[in-house]
Amino acid sequence: MSATLWYWIILVVKVLVVLHVFLIGAAYVVLLERKVSAWIQDRVGPNRVGWRGSLQSFADVLKLVLKEDIVPENANKFFHRLAPLITITIAIAVWAFVPFFAPIEIDGTAINGMIAPDLNVGLLLLLALGSVGVYGIALAGWASNSKYSLMGGLRASAQMISYELAMGLSLIGLLLIMGSTNISDIVTQQSGYWWGVIPKWNIFVQPLGFLIFLIAAFAETNRAPFDLAEAEPELVGGFHTEYSGLKFGLFFLGEYGNVIMMSAIMSTLFFGGYNAPWIQDIAFFQGDATLNKVALALLQFGTLSLKTVFFVFFFIWVRWSIPRFRYDQLMNLGWRVMFPLALGNTVLTAVVLALIEGMR
Numbered sequence: 001m002s003a004t005l006w007y008w009i010i011l012v013v014k015v016l017v018v019l020h021v022f023l024i025g026a027a028y029v030v031l032l033e034r035k036v037s038a039w040i041q042d043r044v045g046p047n048r049v050g051w052r053g054s055l056q057s058f059a060d061v062l063k064l065v066l067k068e069d070i071v072p073e074n075a076n077k078f079f080h081r082l083a084p085l086i087t088i089t090i091a092i093a094v095w096a097f098v099p100f101f102a103p104i105e106i107d108g109t110a111i112n113g114m115i116a117p118d119l120n121v122g123l124l125l126l127l128a129l130g131s132v133g134v135y136g137i138a139l140a141g142w143a144s145n146s147k148y149s150l151m152g153g154l155r156a157s158a159q160m161i162s163y164e165l166a167m168g169l170s171l172i173g174l175l176l177i178m179g180s181t182n183i184s185d186i187v188t189q190q191s192g193y194w195w196g197v198i199p200k201w202n203i204f205v206q207p208l209g210f211l212i213f214l215i216a217a218f219a220e221t222n223r224a225p226f227d228l229a230e231a232e233p234e235l236v237g238g239f240h241t242e243y244s245g246l247k248f249g250l251f252f253l254g255e256y257g258n259v260i261m262m263s264a265i266m267s268t269l270f271f272g273g274y275n276a277p278w279i280q281d282i283a284f285f286q287g288d289a290t291l292n293k294v295a296l297a298l299l300q301f302g303t304l305s306l307k308t309v310f311f312v313f314f315f316i317w318v319r320w321s322i323p324r325f326r327y328d329q330l331m332n333l334g335w336r337v338m339f340p341l342a343l344g345n346t347v348l349t350a351v352v353l354a355l356i357e358g359m360r
Contacts, residue, residue: 006109014115018095026256027057033256033316040320064249072145072242079143084243084250086136090129091257097126098264099184101274101300104293113184113274113297122183123175126265127168130220133258134160137222137229137239140251144242152238155327156229159219162334167216169342170209173349174202174269187273199277203270208345210270212338217262219334222255224319228327263311264304271307274300 031046031053038045046053071077096116103118104111112118119125134157141153178186192200203210219226229238240251267273279299325333 010109010111011115018115019092022092022095022257022260023253025260026253027061029256029260029312029316030060030252031057032312033319036313036316037320040317061249064252065246067245069245069247070242074145075242076143076145079139080242081247083136083140083143084247084254086139087133087254088250088257090133090136091254091261094126094130094261095264097122097129097183098261098268099187099273100304101297102188103184104297106290106293111297113300118182118184120180120182123171123181123186123269126183127164127171130261131160131164133254136254140243141239144239146242148241149239152229152241156222156239159222159226159228159330159334162331163216163219163338166212166334166338166342167220169339169346170212170216171269172342172346173209174206176346176349176353177202177205183268187268187275190272191275193277199272199275201270201272201275206270206345206349208341209349210266212342212345213266213270215333215338217266218315218318219330221258221262221315223259223315225322225324226330227319227324228330259312259315260308263308263315266311267304267307273307274304276300276303279303 034056035045035053037043046056049055049059071080097114099113101113103113114122116122116125137156137160138153141149141151141156144150174186175181178189180186180189186202190199190201194200194204198204218224222229240248243251276299279296
């Protein structure tokens, strides 16, 4: 079999796996949120469809698909339909730059751990692609011809632009330490240990950068306590007030997909990605190098998945524990607190690195 054919087969398999993880994962994140919120509020939660409610999300999807698709009379129908497609497309496309396992070689065929080529500017492309998602939200608000939708779209745009600055700056210190914008290199450099015990995860060298990125991630995903774009008491439903049926479901899926994606990015950049202590030394199949490589790749994929699930749970826990900010508080936090802190973290990291370099 030719190398080109192998390349396309591997690419198709990876795309199908990521789509499966995204769609099924988002469905079960919705179920997890409903279960966790019920647990926090001392309720039972969904328990009717499937074993202990395990199929509730699929019943909800069927309900949304069968509902009538209502388009407002004076809305721009083309852009009204385009907006949710932009949102869901970007939410899926960003996964192309997340490495799920270390590159392996089987029978002379190299298999990259991510869908996209291993580019030196992968992190910059990931951030650039992720920032395009705001266009879908802004377009939904404008095209709906509703004051509530328009206000929600404007709020979302201002919020995401404000916090993208802090999010980008929070990663500059990390990039100065790593010396690379290649995502695979960043993960590989986190595979060692300090003094043979402490993992070389970036959380230990950039705790402030991680905290800023974490807070900005809540604002970027429009999650509570920063869900001002869809504040029910003020804007009914925000930018998706005029959406129903499957198109509303696409926005819903995109939101939870972004939560999973942000969780995976935080795990990748600050918590070692697919690296876990000492798993590289495990040999499952004695004398069979190929099976050992496949088993290690699956174990690394599971490691990244567990870290991602932890942050997804954290997103849910925060939503049901902290009240919503006022809009002026949100903007003040972004521009007067987060932005200066991110800038200060960048300068401090550069100074410390210069001092360390000078002492060598």
